Amino acid sequence: MKTLNLKVPVFAIICFVYASNSCGAQQGSVSVNQDKKIATLLDLRKDMNKNDSDSDRYRIQIYSGNRAAAENFRTDFSSKFDKWDSTIEFETPNYKIWVGNFRTKIEADRALKEIKQKFSSAFIFKPKK
Numbered sequence: 001m002k003t004l005n006l007k008v009p010v011f012a013i014i015c016f017v018y019a020s021n022s023c024g025a026q027q028g029s030v031s032v033n034q035d036k037k038i039a040t041l042l043d044l045r046k047d048m049n050k051n052d053s054d055s056d057r058y059r060i061q062i063y064s065g066n067r068a069a070a071e072n073f074r075t076d077f078s079s080k081f082d083k084w085d086s087t088i089e090f091e092t093p094n095y096k097i098w099v100g101n102f103r104t105k106i107e108a109d110r111a112l113k114e115i116k117q118k119f120s121s122a123f124i125f126k127p128k129k
Contacts, residue, residue: 056126057101057102057103057126057127058100058102058103058104058105058107058108058124058125058126059098059099059100059101059102059108059124059125059126059127060084060098060099060100060102060108060111060112060115060122060123060124060125061096061097061098061099061122061123061125062077062086062097062098062099062115062119062121062122063095063096063097063119063121064094064095064096064097065094065095066094066095067088067095070088070095070096070097071088073097073119074086074088074097077097077099077118077119080118081099081114081115081118084099084100084111085099085100085101086098086099098127099111099115099122105124108124109124112124
């Protein structure tokens with residue numbers, strides 16, 4: 001009786017191993033045919049996103065006041081922080097120094113933490129433009 005009980009599980013294992021080996025995955029290849037202009041358009045889109053100053057981005061303001069002082073603040077900022085661009089914006093009656101173009105609030109918060117060490121009046125905002 002014992003030999004019969006062992007023959008069934010052994011036979012099942014042998015059948016399973018044979019079936020597993022004979023059922024192989026299919027091999028194939030994929031080739032993508034696309035217009036070469038698509039890569040150019042994607043690169044153009046990346047550049048547009050980098051330079052984009054949409055209102056859904058965050059900026060940091062480090063100064064608001066007269067023009068001469070704004071230019072001095074911008075020069076001072078550029079000498080201390082070279083990883084963010086700064087611009088002088090005129091909103092009647094003040095000139096303002098805006099820094100960066102951050103996609104997320106977290107990005108802007110990290111930059112603000114660094115900038116506040118030198119420019120204590122800096123703050124984050126979203127431009128209305």
